[in-house]
Amino acid sequence: MKLDRLDDFQRTHKNGELRLAHIGETVRLLGWCRKVRNLGSLIFIDLRDRWGVVQLVANEETASKELLARLKAVRGEFVLGAEGMVAQRESKNPNMATGDVEVRLTDLKILNVAATPPIPVEDGDNEANEDLRLKFRFLDLRREKLQRNLRLRSEVTNITRNYFRAHDFIDVETPILGRSTPEGARDYLVPSRVHPGDFFALPQSPQLYKQLLQVAGFERYIQICRCFRDEDLRADRQPEFTQIDIEMSFVRAVDVQTMIEGLMLEVAPLAGQTAQLPFRRLPYKDAMEWYGSDKPDLRCSTRIQDVTSLFAASDFNLFRAAADSQGQRRVRALFFAGEQAGAYSRKQLDALQDVAKHLGGGGLPYAKWGKEGFASSFKKFVDGPQEAALKTALGAEGEGLAIFAVGTDALTSKVLGEVRLRLARAFGQLDESRFEFLWVVDFPLFEWSEENQRFVACHHPFTSPHPDDMEMLETNPGACRAVAYDLVLNGFEVGGGSIRIHDAEVQSRMFRAIGIGEEEARNKFGFLLDALAYGAPPHGGLALGLDRLVMLLAGVDNIREVIAFPKTAQARCLMTDAPNAVDAKQLRELHLQLESPQQYRAGVMFFESVPAELQAPMAALRTLSMNQPTSTSTLVLDGEIVKVETTRIPGPEFE
RNA sequence: GGGGUUGUAGCUCAGUCGGUUAGAGUGCCAGCCUGUCACGCUGGAAGUCGCGGGUUCGAGUCCCGUCAGCCCCGCCA
Numbered sequence: 001m002k003l004d005r006l007d008d009f010q011r012t013h014k015n016g017e018l019r020l021a022h023i024g025e026t027v028r029l030l031g032w033c034r035k036v037r038n039l040g041s042l043i044f045i046d047l048r049d050r051w052g053v054v055q056l057v058a059n060e061e062t063a064s065k066e067l068l069a070r071l072k073a074v075r076g077e078f079v080l081g082a083e084g085m086v087a088q089r090e091s092k093n094p095n096m097a098t099g100d101v102e103v104r105l106t107d108l109k110i111l112n113v114a115a116t117p118p119i120p121v122e123d124g125d126n127e128a129n130e131d132l133r134l135k136f137r138f139l140d141l142r143r144e145k146l147q148r149n150l151r152l153r154s155e156v157t158n159i160t161r162n163y164f165r166a167h168d169f170i171d172v173e174t175p176i177l178g179r180s181t182p183e184g185a186r187d188y189l190v191p192s193r194v195h196p197g198d199f200f201a202l203p204q205s206p207q208l209y210k211q212l213l214q215v216a217g218f219e220r221y222i223q224i225c226r227c228f229r230d231e232d233l234r235a236d237r238q239p240e241f242t243q244i245d246i247e248m249s250f251v252r253a254v255d256v257q258t259m260i261e262g263l264m265l266e267v268a269p270l271a272g273q274t275a276q277l278p279f280r281r282l283p284y285k286d287a288m289e290w291y292g293s294d295k296p297d298l299r300c301s302t303r304i305q306d307v308t309s310l311f312a313a314s315d316f317n318l319f320r321a322a323a324d325s326q327g328q329r330r331v332r333a334l335f336f337a338g339e340q341a342g343a344y345s346r347k348q349l350d351a352l353q354d355v356a357k358h359l360g361g362g363g364l365p366y367a368k369w370g371k372e373g374f375a376s377s378f379k380k381f382v383d384g385p386q387e388a389a390l391k392t393a394l395g396a397e398g399e400g401l402a403i404f405a406v407g408t409d410a411l412t413s414k415v416l417g418e419v420r421l422r423l424a425r426a427f428g429q430l431d432e433s434r435f436e437f438l439w440v441v442d443f444p445l446f447e448w449s450e451e452n453q454r455f456v457a458c459h460h461p462f463t464s465p466h467p468d469d470m471e472m473l474e475t476n477p478g479a480c481r482a483v484a485y486d487l488v489l490n491g492f493e494v495g496g497g498s499i500r501i502h503d504a505e506v507q508s509r510m511f512r513a514i515g516i517g518e519e520e521a522r523n524k525f526g527f528l529l530d531a532l533a534y535g536a537p538p539h540g541g542l543a544l545g546l547d548r549l550v551m552l553l554a555g556v557d558n559i560r561e562v563i564a565f566p567k568t569a570q571a572r573c574l575m576t577d578a579p580n581a582v583d584a585k586q587l588r589e590l591h592l593q594l595e596s597p598q599q600y601r602a603g604v605m606f607f608e609s610v611p612a613e614l615q616a617p618m619a620a621l622r623t624l625s626m627n628q629p630t631s632t633s634t635l636v637l638d639g640e641i642v643k644v645e646t647t648r649i650p651g652p653e654f655e
Numbered sequence: 656g657g658g659g660u661u662g663u664a665g666c667u668c669a670g671u672c673g674g675u676u677a678g679a680g681u682g683c684c685a686g687c688c689u690g691u692c693a694c695g696c697u698g699g700a701a702g703u704c705g706c707g708g709g710u711u712c713g714a715g716u717c718c719c720g721u722c723a724g725c726c727c728c729g730c731c732a
Contacts, residue, residue, distance in 0.1 A: 035692080042689040059689060076682090093692055116683060118665055124693085126667045126681070131724045184732035204732085231731045232656095358658075358728075447732095460732045514732095558725095569725065 004109035016052015077114035174209035202228035247541030292417020297491030300424035316381035342370035342399030361415035497542025
């Protein structure tokens with residue numbers, strides 16, 4: 001049977017959009033075969049395109065012999081062109097958008113064949129493991145779930161571009177090949193062929209360019225740009241990711257924030273959400289004190305409380321010692337109300353202890369009010385009145401569970417912040433159907449780096465110090481606040497920005513504070529210092545993490561689900577096998593030498609029991625066929641559809 | 656760099672205390688079937704138990720190493 005050509009076959013309708021109104025119309029459709037249901041002399045085919053699925057039908061009485069033969073040759077994922085008349089179904093399928101109608105075939109073109117997919121192409125209970133999904137991403141992306149996610153992503157970027165255009169922003173592209181700045185994340189480097197020994201760096205963000213565009217007088221800049229950071233990955237971190245990057249002149253922090261709130265208002269409905277304006281503002285200090293996190297999830301209202309003073313005269317040494325420590329160490333607690341909390345088991349508490357220990361914390365003393373009354377790991381030190389006082393201090397009524405942590409603020413924040421999230425999730429207090437936006441503001445300007453034994457910039461070294469803290473820049477850097485703000489959504493940092501330094505003198509003081517000398521500053525950031533000297537306007541901006549934002553809008557827990565071709569946690573692409581070894585010639589041109597002998601990996605597949613003339617077309621199919629050591633493959637030779645039994649044998653390896 | 660976890664048929668998984676020929680569902684192939692839509696019925700093919708080593712009379716199962724996926728800590732100005 002010959003493979004058909006597309007010539008003179010024009011699509012008239014989208015599969016997923018056929019309705020009762022189309023009854024009687026002759027239609028031409030294109031798409032992939034989702035499923036064949038062959039009842040003998042009655043055959044159904046579900047035809048899928050990006051708009052949905054429609055049922056095709058033909059039977060022995062009405063269809064020509066040739067058409068029936070074609071129908072019987074069709075297998076899953078074949079590419080088809082269908083011609084027929086839209087008709088009402090005898091019994092409709094309420095699970096399909098097109099369930100009222102079907103297409104009675106008059107003609108069917110087989111435009112291409114397909115090997116049996118190595119992973120399920122339909123959304124169902126059996127989702128393949130992720131390594132296979134990534135290896136065969138082009139098939140995985142056919143699934144409705146991923147099609148929906150990428151369409152959502154496209155909606156977000158469209159809304160974003162329209163929104164900022166409406167607010168007078170200008171889209172400017174900044175270089176991908178730039179200068180390496182060792183401050184911050186590790187750079188991805190690109191060797192220069194023309195300049196032996198020199199390297200470009202891929203941008204971690206277009207930070208300096210967008211500031212220079214303000215000096216250049218653009219006033220409002222937007223770019224949806226790719227950024228690169230050579231650091232270890234997480235569920236919400238990829239080595240390359242997309243940022244919605246903006247910068248504005250003559251603005252205060254609140255002006256930038258308001259602009260972003262307006263965008264969130266337009267984007268939230270994509271997830272069926274509404275954004276309440278203005279968003280809450282929470283100083284960094286309070287976020288750490290109450291939620292133990294600089295990106296608190298406010299869907300749960302439980303706060304960390306300081307109960308140190310309650311134990312000033314306690315017999316429980318651990319707590320009293322903290323009370324005696326003049327604030328060096330504190331006793332802090334979380335209280336969760338409810339029956340479920342009151343019934344939290346010993347085993348579950350033990351698991352929680354492990355979490356705390358993993359974070360470098362000590363044990364987690366607890367107090368529990370449940371069906372069996374009061375229980376606590378320090379019960380023998382608590383009498384009746386003390387228990388009552390504890391309850392009052394925690395604001396506890398009825399049943400519930402209190403978890404305590406003792407130690408420095410940094411440690412108890414880290415531990416209780418994590419415990420808070422886990423218990424909130426366990427007790428069903430993180431409402432999945434809610435969006436809680438939040439600005440965390442007044443971040444510290446510096447943090448102490450143990451590794452470098454000096455202060456480093458918390459955000460980046462171009463962040464403006466808080467005007468009230470300017471005097472402390474030299475005297476008490478650790479206490480300086482920055483005009484920096486993060487946008488937090490449901491416990492995820494979806495954006496961060498700041499008002500920048502536009503005064504060359506302040507910028508110099510800033511560099512001095514983080515131990516960058518004048519010469520080094522000149523050397524690394526001379527262009528910026530120059531720019532600040534020629535009339536830089538007050539300016540500031542923000543960058544939104546597009547991947548995380550879309551992830552939250554899509555309601556998935558992983559940014560790989562909203563990226564077409566993501567990398568694995570080991571920063572590899574399983575589909576293309578990047579990064580890969582390159583020719584010695586390429587390395588020579590780039591003036592590079594490898595430390596250890598280069599490993600060349602190559603393999604060639606041959607197939608036994610396949611006629612010689614089929615070897616070449618089979619080789620093209622090898623990626624798919626490799627999954628089945630022995631299989632029947634369908635392939636095309638000179639436009640002819642043929643089936644062959646194949647047996648895989650390993651090819652020679654080359655050194 | 657560190658910790659945890661997973662790896663058995665194309666796919667998703669089960670496999671007890673170390674013991675006969677390693678199973679199920681699904682997919683695939685073949686036959687039958689005129690209203691299916693998770694079609695049904697019958698039959699069939701399909702396994703380097705991730706890889707390497709060790710313990711043992713005997714290893715999918717125990718031990719060591721290693722590779723890969725995922726999650727977390729460090730890291731991510």
